[in-house]
Structure formats: structure tokens, C-alpha cells
Amino acid sequence: MSTVNIAIVGATGAVGTTILEKLLERDFPSSSIKLLASARSAGNVIEVDGKQFTVEETVPESFEDVDIAFFSAGGAISKMFAEEAVKRGAVVIDNTSAFRMTETIPLVVPEVNADALNEHNGIIANPNCSTIQMVTALEPIRDSFGLGRIIVSTYQAVSGAGAEAIDELETQSNQFLNRHEIEAKLLPTGAGEKFYPISFNAIPQIDAFDSSGYTLEELKMINETKKIFNMNDLHVSATCVRIPVVSGHSESVYFEVDKEGVTVDEIRSSLVNAPGIVVQDDTNKQEYPMPLFSEGKDDVFVGRLRKDPDHPKGFHMWVVTDNLIKGAALNSVQIAEALLATEKK
Numbered sequence: 535m536s537t538v539n540i541a542i543v544g545a546t547g548a549v550g551t552t553i554l555e556k557l558l559e560r561d562f563p564s565s566s567i568k569l570l571a572s573a574r575s576a577g578n579v580i581e582v583d584g585k586q587f588t589v590e591e592t593v594p595e596s597f598e599d600v601d602i603a604f605f606s607a608g609g610a611i612s613k614m615f616a617e618e619a620v621k622r623g624a625v626v627i628d629n630t631s632a633f634r635m636t637e638t639i640p641l642v643v644p645e646v647n648a649d650a651l652n653e654h655n656g657i658i659a660n661p662n663c664s665t666i667q668m669v670t671a672l673e674p675i676r677d678s679f680g681l682g683r684i685i686v687s688t689y690q691a692v693s694g695a696g697a698e699a700i701d702e703l704e705t706q707s708n709q710f711l712n713r714h715e716i717e718a719k720l721l722p723t724g725a726g727e728k729f730y731p732i733s734f735n736a737i738p739q740i741d742a743f744d745s746s747g748y749t750l751e752e753l754k755m756i757n758e759t760k761k762i763f764n765m766n767d768l769h770v771s772a773t774c775v776r777i778p779v780v781s782g783h784s785e786s787v788y789f790e791v792d793k794e795g796v797t798v799d800e801i802r803s804s805l806v807n808a809p810g811i812v813v814q815d816d817t818n819k820q821e822y823p824m825p826l827f828s829e830g831k832d833d834v835f836v837g838r839l840r841k842d843p844d845h846p847k848g849f850h851m852w853v854v855t856d857n858l859i860k861g862a863a864l865n866s867v868q869i870a871e872a873l874l875a876t877e878k879k
């Protein structure tokens with residue numbers, strides 16, 4: 535596979551369009567790129583960098599001669615078509631939660647566990663966006679000092695909930711500023727019974743609630759982190775909150791290291807040259823990461839590093855990335871790049 539035939543399922547969506555942009559921007563060695571979506575968008579033309587692509591309806595035959603298929607059209611579509619694609623010889627990189635916790639399916643963030651790609655059965659899972667940025671930032675720390683506990687609170691942008699949620703924030707912001715009644719139609723979750731305004735608000739619910747009191751988004755962060763780090767005993771808890779930001783998820787991460795006597799400077803040094811990370815941490819200059827300035831960027835930004843006042847092994851940090859880029863599309867494309875590199879060896 536030196537150059538490959540690619541399909542993107544969900545190509546008209548917030549994640550799918552970003553996958554296409556990243557493939558083109560990174561000069562991914564493709565012979566063809568097929569854009570797939572629902573019958574509703576079949577025939578639509580998408581233009582990126584002066585190149586035009588016509589969208590096709592997703593059917594099992596779409597995957598004939600496809601080498602790598604990126605899926606980002608929701609778990610139900612992945613369950614319906616991923617096996618079909620694999621049967622026809624494709625490797626599937628799945629952006630949904632459909633297969634993430636299946637034991638035999640690798641769940642990969644290349645900076646953390648690229649070696650998990652050595653054993654796959656045709657499907658590779660891309661983690662949830664909030665998990666990706668947290669494990670990318672924690673990996674260099676884990677590698678140098680070990681990890682015992684993580685407590686994370688997220689501040690998640692509306693683009694994580696899809697293209698329609700971006701429209702909803704814009705519409706509601708106009709309604710609020712023009713003193714019109716605010717119409718809430720989508721958030722916190724399309725499957726719920728109640729909807730709340732996201733403009734000028736913060737909603738402490740992302741996805742449905744489980745009987746434990748956690749939301750599914752929080753459980754994804756907890757379970758996926760343990761799987762990626764291959765640490766079943768790691769203590770992880772999460773609170774996920776939607777805020778009125780278009781793109782860029784932010785996280786306040788409390789973590790405890792294993793090693794005694796670790797300093798903030800040592801933690802910072804472990805992060806400075808780590809792949810995919812940019813440290814922005816100078817309180818004297820008011821330098822710290824913010825979602826507005828992460829938009830459109832590939833990196834995971836880390837700042838506000840400090841020691842917990844009471845716990846001898848506890849630290850806090852603030853982690854920000856563009857959720858559609860490293861949180862979804864870029865990580866998927868990096869998985870594909872790592873796969874090609876593995877095959878060349």
C-alpha cells in the first residue's frame with residue numbers, strides 16, 4: 535500500500551470535512567478519495583483547495599477497492615458498514631464509540647500507544663476527543679513519573695456535537711443579543727427530553743446519563759483512558775460540561791504521579807519536547823492556553839501547571855486543543871499514517 539484508495543463516511547459532517555482537509559494538507563499518499571454520506575447529500579459537491587469531490591450515498595458496494603475507510607457518521611452507521619468495508623479489504627478507522635471498548639479492537643492515540651496498531655483485525659478505533667487531548671498531555675508525565683489518579687473537568691465546544699450545534703449557538707446568540715426568545719432544539723443531547731440554551735450558559739451534561747450518575751461522555755473518558763494506557767487500576771473520574779465556544783475543548787486536569795518528590799519544573803520539562811504538545815505556561819506574562827487561539831491548530835496546548843497545595847504527589851494543569859483536529863480528524867489521519875509506516879517496515 536504505497537498510495538491508497540480512501541473513503542470518508544460522514545464526509546459532509548463537522549469531523550468528516552476536517553478529515554478531508556487534513557488528508558489534503560498533509561499530502562497523505564492517496565490515489566483516490568471517495569466522499570460518502572447519507573442519501574440526503576448524494577450528488578452534493580464539496581470543494582477543498584480547488585479540488586472538487588462529489589458526495590455519494592453510503593452502500594456496502596461503496597467499499598469495493600477501498601484501502602482505508604474513515605468513519606464519522608455515528609455509531610449506528612459504523613455498526614452497519616464497518617464489517618462490510620473490512621470484508622471488501624479495507625482497514626476501517628472509526629471515529630465513533632461503536633468499537634472503542636471491544637477488547638480485540640485497538641484504541642489508538644499514536645503519541646501514546648502506536649504499538650497497539652501491530653495487532654488489528656481490520657478495525658481501529660479513534661478515541662473520544664476529550665480523551666485524546668488528556669492522554670496526549672499525560673503520556674510524557676506517565677512515562678517519566680507514573681500515574682495513580684486523574685480527576686478531570688472538561689469545558690467542551692459546541693462543534694463536538696456536530697455541525698447543527700454550531701448553528702444553534704450562533705442562532706441563540708443572535709436571539710439573546712436581540713432580546714428575542716431563545717429556542718433550544720438540540721443540546722444537551724438530541725436523545726433527551728429537555729433542551730437548554732447553550733448561548734451564555736454552561737450545561738453540565740454531554741450525552742445521556744447512566745444509572746451511576748455519570749454521563750456517557752464522562753464514562754468514555756474514564757474507560758478509554760484506562761484502555762489506552764493499558765492501566766485497568768488507574769483511578770479516573772470526569773465531569774464533562776458544554777460551554778458556548780465554537781471549537782476547542784478545554785480541560786482542568788488533576789493528576790497524581792507515582793514517584794515521590796517530583797517538582798513542577800520536572801513535569802514541565804517532560805512536556806516541553808513531547809510530540810504533539812506545546813507548553814504555554816508563564817503566569818508572569820499571563821501565558822496559558824485558550825480555545826479561541828487553538829482553533830485550526832494541530833497541537834495540544836498545556837499550561838497553568840502547578841502543584842496541589844495539599845497532596846504531595848498531586849498536580850493540576852489546563853489542557854486545550856481543537857476538538858475537530860487532534861480531538862478527531864488529525865488523530866484518525868495520524869493512525870492511517872502510522873499504519874502505512876508499519877507496513878513499510
Ligand code: NAP
Pocket residue numbers: 543544545546547548549550570571572573574575576592605606607608609611629630631660661662663664693694695696697698861862
Ligand atoms: P455531523 O456534523 O452531524 O455529521 C454527521 C455526518 O454523518 C454527516 O456527514 C451525515 O451525512 C452523515 N450521516 C448521517 N446519516 C447517515 C447515513 N444514514 N449514512 C451515511 N452517512 C450518514 O456530526 P460530526 O460532528 O461530524 O460527528 C459524526 C460522528 O463522528 C459522531 O456521531 C461521532 O460518532 C463521531 N465523533 C467523534 C468525535 C471524537 O471525539 N473523536 C467527535 C465528534 C464526533 P448527511 O450530510 O448526508 O446527513
Ligand code: 3JN
Pocket residue numbers: 608609629630631632661662663690691693694695740754857
Ligand atoms: O460532544 C463532544 O464534544 C464530543 C462528541 C462525540 C460524540 C458525539 C456523538 C456520538 C461521540 C463520540 O465520539 O464519542 C459519539 C459516539 O460515537 O458515541
